[in-house]
Amino acid sequence: MSRPEDTLPPDLFYNDSESRKYTTSSRIQKIQSDMTHRALELLDLKSPSLILDVGCGSGLSGEILSASDEEGTPGGPHIWIGFDISSSMLGVALEKEVEGDLFLADAGQGVPFRAGTFDAAISISAIQWLCNAESSEESPAGRLSRFFNGLYASLRRGGRAVCQFYPKNDEQKKMISAAAVKAGFGAGLLEDDPGTKSAKTYLVLTVGGGELDGDITGVVKGMEGVDVLDQRRKVKDRRRPEDRKGSKAWIIKKKEQMERKGKVVKATSKYTGRKRRIAF
Amino acid sequence: MKLLTLNFLTCAIKTCKSSPSSFPLHPRDAELEIVEADLNLKFLENILPRLMWDELRVVVDELGLPTLPPTIPTRADLVAPSSPTSSSSSSDPAPSQTARDLHRILIETCVREGKLVCGNCGHEYAVKEGVANFLLPAHLV
Ligand SMILES: C[S@@+](CC[C@H](N)C(=O)[O-])C[C@H]1O[C@@H](n2cnc3c(N)ncnc32)[C@H](O)[C@@H]1O
Ligand SMILES: [Zn+2]
Numbered sequence: 001m002s003r004p005e006d007t008l009p010p011d012l013f014y015n016d017s018e019s020r021k022y023t024t025s026s027r028i029q030k031i032q033s034d035m036t037h038r039a040l041e042l043l044d045l046k047s048p049s050l051i052l053d054v055g056c057g058s059g060l061s062g063e064i065l066s067a068s069d070e071e072g073t074p075g076g077p078h079i080w081i082g083f084d085i086s087s088s089m090l091g092v093a094l095e096k097e098v099e100g101d102l103f104l105a106d107a108g109q110g111v112p113f114r115a116g117t118f119d120a121a122i123s124i125s126a127i128q129w130l131c132n133a134e135s136s137e138e139s140p141a142g143r144l145s146r147f148f149n150g151l152y153a154s155l156r157r158g159g160r161a162v163c164q165f166y167p168k169n170d171e172q173k174k175m176i177s178a179a180a181v182k183a184g185f186g187a188g189l190l191e192d193d194p195g196t197k198s199a200k201t202y203l204v205l206t207v208g209g210g211e212l213d214g215d216i217t218g219v220v221k222g223m224e225g226v227d228v229l230d231q232r233r234k235v236k237d238r239r240r241p242e243d244r245k246g247s248k249a250w251i252i253k254k255k256e257q258m259e260r261k262g263k264v265v266k267a268t269s270k271y272t273g274r275k276r277r278i279a280f
Numbered sequence: 281m282k283l284l285t286l287n288f289l290t291c292a293i294k295t296c297k298s299s300p301s302s303f304p305l306h307p308r309d310a311e312l313e314i315v316e317a318d319l320n321l322k323f324l325e326n327i328l329p330r331l332m333w334d335e336l337r338v339v340v341d342e343l344g345l346p347t348l349p350p351t352i353p354t355r356a357d358l359v360a361p362s363s364p365t366s367s368s369s370s371s372d373p374a375p376s377q378t379a380r381d382l383h384r385i386l387i388e389t390c391v392r393e394g395k396l397v398c399g400n401c402g403h404e405y406a407v408k409e410g411v412a413n414f415l416l417p418a419h420l421v
Binding site: 047048049050077078079081083085087090094099101102103104105106109110112113114116117119138146156 | 281282284285288289290291292294303317318320322323326327330332387409410411412413414415416418421
């Protein structure tokens with residue numbers, strides 16, 4: 001089956017009939033709802049928050065964000081603002097009278113909010129579209145960078161974002177993650193049911209500072225962070241064991257070097273230097 | 281679009297990012313509506329320190345709504361003084377009149393139709409059925 005991203009630009013693909021078909025499919029409703037709950041789990045919100053929903057579509061996630069803690073939305077009810085590039089999708093959201101504010105915008109053009117607006121951001125099944133830019137005058141890299149820079153600025157210190165997306169391949173997964181890291185985020189990838197047909201990829205992003213623990217590994221065990229470790233290995237190593245490449249002591253030293261160079265590195269934690277399942 | 285959202289939205293045009301006059305966007309020919317919603321005291325307490333109060337007052341004036349007080353309320357102002365007779369001291373605090381007023385302005389008062397205009401570049405963002413159009417022509421991105 002071909003990916004919709006490879007057929008048409010999103011605003012044309014999600015036309016009136018596709019938007020309706022999408023929103024009324026009980027199969028899709030179930031999948032999007034499960035992923036929204038997973039994202040909320042990763043966001044770990046404790047009280048009613050201001051949330052941005054990127055590529056909110058017809059508001060399937062929004063309806064969950066508006067629900068109360070008792071109804072199963074951690075920290076809810078939240079107030080959310082969603083944007084999407086498809087006016088048909090937003091039209092369906094209007095018909096459903098969702099509680100969040102909606103606006104028409106292209107994530108590849110940025111995020112038009114003042115600095116520190118949101119406690120958190122969520123994006124479900126949308127950002128892979130940013131990699132298809134053949135119809136616009138810009139490169140996917142330019143659009144990804146504008147999006148992540150804007151998202152980073154719009155989140156408050158200590159804020160988090162979770163973007164579930166469908167990477168076309170490993171290269172795309174890396175391109176998206178790298179763009180987030182470049183914008184300043186602490187970033188990690190989480191994969192549910194890897195290698196199966198229902199595999200789901202979540203990019204978990206943190207903004208340093210604030211009272212929240214900005215360390216991704218504090219969010220989920222078994223998740224890979226983004227400190228750029230030297231990939232060259234197997235060099236005969238005569239140094240003391242604790243200085244060996246990849247050891248915790250080595251990583252910490254490397255991080256200090258990177259930090260001095262002004263690079264964003266993840267906070268050191270008890271998971272630092274441990275083997276993890278997922279890497280990018 | 282809630283007035284809350286207007287207190288955070290800025291002009292999307294690149295060259296306006298660094299200009300203070302690109303915030304707030306100014307409503308023009310605005311048609312307002314009240315959309316009732318449950319009061320969320322914890323949310324109001326959370327968002328209060330992030331509001332730009334002077335800019336909210338400007339927008340409220342431009343919309344011809346009753347003028348807001350010159351200073352922003354405090355968190356304590358949002359909670360009604362607990363009555364000494366109330367036995368349920370463990371229950372959640374009740375919202376004060378200030379909280380109800382703030383809820384009315386920020387959450388329930390919405391721009392349904394009209395335009396949002398950037399004070400720096402003059403770009404007009406159309407609002408239809410409460411949805412603002414922030415799509416930019418490529419040369420302005
Ligand atoms: C699979 S739908 C998901 C919608 C919604 N998040 C959900 O979970 O139901 C993908 C959405 O991403 C939106 N989208 C694609 N590219 C976008 C862009 N550049 N900016 C904003 N939205 C975009 C599409 O219009 C579509 O509504
Ligand atoms: Zn402007």
